[in-house]
Amino acid sequence: RKEVEQDPGPFNVPEGATVAFNCTYSNSASQSFFWYRQDCRKEPKLLMSVYSSGNEDGRFTAQLNRASQYISLLIRDSKLSDSATYLCVVNINGGFKTIFGAGTRLFVKA
Amino acid sequence: EPEVTQTPSHQVTQMGQEVILRCVPISNHLYFYWYRQILGQKVEFLVSFYNNEISEKSEIFDDQFSVERPDGSNFTLKIRSTKLEDSAMYFCASSERVGLSSGNTIYFGEGSWLTVV
Numbered sequence: 001r002k003e004v005e006q007d008p009g010p011f012n013v014p015e016g017a018t019v020a021f022n023c024t025y026s027n028s029a030s031q032s033f034f035w036y037r038q039d040c041r042k043e044p045k046l047l048m049s050v051y052s053s054g055n056e057d058g059r060f061t062a063q064l065n066r067a068s069q070y071i072s073l074l075i076r077d078s079k080l081s082d083s084a085t086y087l088c089v090v091n092i093n094g095g096f097k098t099i100f101g102a103g104t105r106l107f108v109k110a
Numbered sequence: 111e112p113e114v115t116q117t118p119s120h121q122v123t124q125m126g127q128e129v130i131l132r133c134v135p136i137s138n139h140l141y142f143y144w145y146r147q148i149l150g151q152k153v154e155f156l157v158s159f160y161n162n163e164i165s166e167k168s169e170i171f172d173d174q175f176s177v178e179r180p181d182g183s184n185f186t187l188k189i190r191s192t193k194l195e196d197s198a199m200y201f202c203a204s205s206e207r208v209g210l211s212s213g214n215t216i217y218f219g220e221g222s223w224l225t226v227v
Contacts, residue, residue: 042220043221
């Protein structure tokens, strides 16, 4: 089983749509969880941290279920600029080792 | 915003040659990382470095790879004898505190694209 697994997509949605991405992780000792965004041939950039209580940043909402080892990202009112690959990221081993999922590709169309 | 800088942005090398990729982390950061991303594949952790020694390394980071902080500002990744499968984007990253945790962010450089021919 992959350490971090994501639906590769692509997700093709119209502007204004709500879209949800899922991610599962296999290592129960995983300590911290994040969503990163990566534009084509660019470096990953932190989108948001994921907390057990769930957290929101504008149009983005992240959820974590430790019991199910599951992380989600919800994007509301999609914009064209949201088109990117969304990476689920898990931190283990006291923080020194970071595992990236393969990413979910999102295309938002006018 | 402070940034991690990497050089070169693109390097083409012949198989078997040594390559050194250079990085200047953000100045007050203490933790440094190298990742790689083969075209079309996921970002893969290679190594983390703190206090002038390797803190963690992945299975990918074998004896062909080494890292060094030769002075107070640079952080380098050396690949001793490149193979075709080393062709990838190599990202350097740094953070103020260890790894990813609440309030701590790993900042990535723009990457060095290595092509082995």
